[in-house]
Amino acid sequence: MVTLTxxxxxxxxxxxxxxxxxxHDRHPFHERMNAGELGPAEIRTWVANRFYYQENIPRKxxxxxxxxxxRAVRRRWLRRIVDHDGTAEGEGGIEAWLRLGDAVGLGRxxxxxxxxxxxxxxxxxxxxxxxxRIRPWVEAVASSLTELFAPDLMAERLAAFERHYTxxxxxxxxxxxxxxxxxxxxxxxxxxxxxxxxxxxxxxAAAAAxxxxxxxxxxxxxxxxxxxxxxx
Amino acid sequence: MVTLTxxxxxxxxxxxxxxxxxxHDRHPFHERMNAGELGPAEIRTWVANRFYYQENIPRKxxxxxxxxxxRAVRRRWLRRIVDHDGTAEGEGGIEAWLRLGDAVGLGRxxxxxxxxxxxxxxxxxxxxxxxxRIRPWVEAVASSLTELFAPDLMAERLAAFERHYTxxxxxxxxxxxxxxxxxxxxxxxxxxxxxxxxxxxxxxAAAAAxxxxxxxxxxxxxxxxxxxxxxx
Numbered sequence: 001m002v003t004l005t006x007x008x009x010x011x012x013x014x015x016x017x018x019x020x021x022x023x024h025d026r027h028p029f030h031e032r033m034n035a036g037e038l039g040p041a042e043i044r045t046w047v048a049n050r051f052y053y054q055e056n057i058p059r060k061x062x063x064x065x066x067x068x069x070x071r072a073v074r075r076r077w078l079r080r081i082v083d084h085d086g087t088a089e090g091e092g093g094i095e096a097w098l099r100l101g102d103a104v105g106l107g108r109x110x111x112x113x114x115x116x117x118x119x120x121x122x123x124x125x126x127x128x129x130x131x132x133r134i135r136p137w138v139e140a141v142a143s144s145l146t147e148l149f150a151p152d153l154m155a156e157r158l159a160a161f162e163r164h165y166t167x168x169x170x171x172x173x174x175x176x177x178x179x180x181x182x183x184x185x186x187x188x189x190x191x192x193x194x195x196x197x198x199x200x201x202x203x204x205a206a207a208a209a210x211x212x213x214x215x216x217x218x219x220x221x222x223x224x225x226x227x228x229x230x231x232x
Numbered sequence: 233m234v235t236l237t238x239x240x241x242x243x244x245x246x247x248x249x250x251x252x253x254x255x256h257d258r259h260p261f262h263e264r265m266n267a268g269e270l271g272p273a274e275i276r277t278w279v280a281n282r283f284y285y286q287e288n289i290p291r292k293x294x295x296x297x298x299x300x301x302x303r304a305v306r307r308r309w310l311r312r313i314v315d316h317d318g319t320a321e322g323e324g325g326i327e328a329w330l331r332l333g334d335a336v337g338l339g340r341x342x343x344x345x346x347x348x349x350x351x352x353x354x355x356x357x358x359x360x361x362x363x364x365r366i367r368p369w370v371e372a373v374a375s376s377l378t379e380l381f382a383p384d385l386m387a388e389r390l391a392a393f394e395r396h397y398t399x400x401x402x403x404x405x406x407x408x409x410x411x412x413x414x415x416x417x418x419x420x421x422x423x424x425x426x427x428x429x430x431x432x433x434x435x436x437a438a439a440a441a442x443x444x445x446x447x448x449x450x451x452x453x454x455x456x457x458x459x460x461x462x463x464x
Binding site: 075 | 287290294295298303310313314321324326361365
């Protein structure tokens with residue numbers, strides 16, 4: 001097996017981190033959101049569409065588990081599913097997102113029946129779940145590394161919502177607060193897995209491509225939401 | 233939606249339970265095992281090959297999670313993965329099976345590197361995991377219903393091992409003991425899901441076919457093990 005020097009690992013990790021420039025925090029829709037420029041209808045469109053992403057996360061993570069032969073990795077990865085599904089009714093990240101829906105004026109039913117979900121969002125999210133299902137599990141883990149960039153985005157988003165969107169009950173923002181601590185824990189584990197398993201230039205290129213693909217997923221979700229808002 | 237009378241549900245459940253006649257406890261190899269007729273080499277062949285089934289169970293269950301859109305079902309189904317993987321190194325059903333290997337004289341390495349696994353076992357187990365991956369999730373749940381029949385088999389097996397195979401340390405039988413309580417809990421949940429979701433004759437036929445398929449998987453595993461023992 002080719003083993004990497006620390007320098008090679010460092011430059012691989014640096015290459016992964018450099019993809020932050022393709023992260024969706026730079027999307028025009030996201031910039032307008034953080035600048036406080038969105039109206040209630042646009043916020044609602046974002047929340048209802050992004051919910052489709054949220055509710056598919058545990059299925060994406062279960063697909064990774066299904067492909068992963070390493071018990072130790074599975075044991076830690078399972079926590080992500082618990083974070084989103086909760087351990088009882090009324091708990092977990094998906095529930096927290098439903099409460100965000102409630103806080104912005106969307107009923108549970110219209111969130112869960114996906115009536116507001118636009119095709120572009122569905123295609124992008126489904127592509128992500130399919131990627132986790134059919135690609136090698138280490139690449140699927142690499143695709144999750146957008147979480148490296150998530151805490152900054154969450155912190156900025158929380159500040160922006162509390163400042164600009166005072167019509168939204170702050171209780172509704174619990175999901176973002178939870179991710180401030182969950183995302184760093186998750187990305188640390190994913191980075192451990194990826195640096196341990198991606199030792200050759202080809203494996204590292206595949207991991208970087210997976211992360212790039214995931215940036216495309218998040219970006220496309222905002223493209224579709226932005227377009228849906230413009231069409232109103 | 234077609235709703236069933238209690239009678240229709242009862243007869244569906246009866247049809248599922250009737251498949252116990254196709255369960256692998258009636259396989260000649262299993263009958264010889266319980267009669268105390270297997271030698272140490274045959275027991276070892278069974279333990280090493282069956283381990284391939286055991287280590288694939290969490291991946292099969294994760295595939296079901298990945299396909300299941302119902303959070304409440306996922307929350308309960310997740311427990312199966314935890315039962316097999318454990319929550320820490322040295323815990324869980326797969327670990328318990330490795331200890332059974334140790335008790336019958338098989339090293340951890342020769343269990344984990346699958347050197348004793350014969351092709352017929354691999355094909356049957358892989359077919360089961362693939363079924364969970366590609367079939368509708370309710371059918372995959374139905375395929376797990378062999379657990380309805382497992383407690384009787386486990387109780388009989390435990391008695392047989394303690395009586396006939398006294399060369400095996402009883403500590404090694406912990407997996408079988410755990411399943412005495414886990415299997416009824418799991419099959420109760422699976423039966424709830426299947427009776428709730430399979431309301432039409434077509435859906436019920438698909439569930440019965442899934443359970444029949446699973447009986448074939450277990451039977452084929454023993455066929456392949458039996459053959460491997462005869463070829464020694």
